[in-house]
Amino acid sequence: xxxxxxxxxxxxxxxxxxxxxxxxxxxxxxxxxxxxxxxxxxxxxxxxxxxxxxxxxxxxxxxxxxxxxxxxxxxxxxxxxxxxxxxxxxxxxxxxxxxxxxxxxxxxxxxxxxxxxxxxxxxxxxxxxxxxxxxxxxxxxxxxxxxxxxxxxxxxxxxxxxxxxxxxxxxxxxxxxxxxxxxxxxxxxxxxxxxxxxxxxxxxxxxxxxxxxxxxxxxxxxxxxxxxxxxxxxxxxxxxxxxxxxxxxxxxxxxxxxxxxxxxxxxxxxxxxxxxxxxxxxxxxxxxxxxxxxxxxxxxxxxxxxxx
Numbered sequence: 001x002x003x004x005x006x007x008x009x010x011x012x013x014x015x016x017x018x019x020x021x022x023x024x025x026x027x028x029x030x031x032x033x034x035x036x037x038x039x040x041x042x043x044x045x046x047x048x049x050x051x052x053x054x055x056x057x058x059x060x061x062x063x064x065x066x067x068x069x070x071x072x073x074x075x076x077x078x079x080x081x082x083x084x085x086x087x088x089x090x091x092x093x094x095x096x097x098x099x100x101x102x103x104x105x106x107x108x109x110x111x112x113x114x115x116x117x118x119x120x121x122x123x124x125x126x127x128x129x130x131x132x133x134x135x136x137x138x139x140x141x142x143x144x145x146x147x148x149x150x151x152x153x154x155x156x157x158x159x160x161x162x163x164x165x166x167x168x169x170x171x172x173x174x175x176x177x178x179x180x181x182x183x184x185x186x187x188x189x190x191x192x193x194x195x196x197x198x199x200x201x202x203x204x205x206x207x208x209x210x211x212x213x214x215x216x217x218x219x220x221x222x223x224x225x226x227x228x229x230x231x232x233x234x235x236x237x238x239x240x241x242x243x244x245x246x247x248x249x250x251x252x253x254x255x256x257x258x259x260x261x262x263x264x265x266x267x268x269x270x271x272x273x274x275x276x277x278x279x280x281x282x283x284x285x286x287x288x289x290x291x292x293x294x295x296x297x298x299x300x301x302x303x304x305x306x307x308x
Contacts, residue, residue: 033249033250033270034268036192036251036268037204037267038253040189040192041254041255043188044188044206044255045256045257047089047185048257050087054083054093055163055164055166055181058093063075064076065169067095068095068097068103068168069170069176077104077107080093080095080104081107084106084108089183089185090106090181090182090183090184091154091155092180092182093179095179096179096180100124100125100129101121102121103120103177104120105118105119109154126146132166132167133167133178137169137173139166139167141164141166143164143180143182145162145214146162147159147160147161151182157221158221163180165179166178186216186217189204189216192204193217193219200226200246200269200271202269203269204269205267206265206267207231207264207265208264211229211231211233212229213229225243233252233265238251239272240269246271247271247272247273248270249270250267250268250269251268254266
């Protein structure tokens with residue numbers, strides 16, 4: 001009888017300890033999610049600022065003006081190739097004449113291969129081009145998420161880019177061209193994704209103020225479930241159920257960047273079932289260890305000798 005009482009007390013102690021450990025794991029998971037969302041938001045803010053600086057720098061370099069004035073873009077193309085490969089995330093860095101014709105561009109893709117779709121000589125008809133020419137001195141034009149027609153052949157299906165455009169002036173302050181830096185922002189999200197398009201364990205992506213996807217990791221770029229999803233962007237929101245019935249832990253952080261008309265949010269998600277499987281495994285393992293430890297005390301020593 002005494003052994004039974006001791007056993008029941010031990011089981012209750014184990015259950016209490018397991019519950020405490022589970023709560024601690026949940027707290028740790030939520031903390032990690034929050035830190036991941038914060039880190040991603042800061043990283044994306046840095047990426048956007050970096051692209052703006054590159055556009056500003058390229059517009060002020062003599063090699064940009066010389067390429068437009070002489071019709072020889074070799075030095076500009078070399079510079080953009082170095083910039084393109086060094087950053088490894090730009091979709092294109094382009095020099096445009098007043099008439100809209102491309103006068104200079106990077107000649108390699110992000111993977112280092114020579115571009116199979118040369119852009120030289122193409123005409124840019126995007127609606128942001130004319131306002132950029134007319135903009136004031138040192139004014140940088142924000143290019144919102146889109147698929148510009150002149151670089152569409154270089155983009156993956158459904159891939160969108162953002163960027164900056166800045167006018168170029170000569171020594172007489174005459175407007176002679178525009179430089180454009182287009183950033184494939186989704187590439188910054190690939191490291192936060194685990195799973196597949198149909199079984200997402202964890203991911204991070206960018207949503208607008210209404211919770212709609214702005215940028216997704218490359219593996220989910222065509223996943224209808226995520227493209228059409230609308231996340232609840234609320235201060236106390238910590239969970240969300242997808243259209244497929246999958247439950248996720250959820251944390252979001254604002255991306256604070258001046259060009260954005262409406263605030264974006266970096267969202268970090270982790271599937272609940274994956275987390276619960278981890279907790280269950282730890283719980284079962286701890287129970288087995290606890291049972292063996294208690295058994296050494298309760299069972300006769302000759303039993304342990306027999307099974308050893």
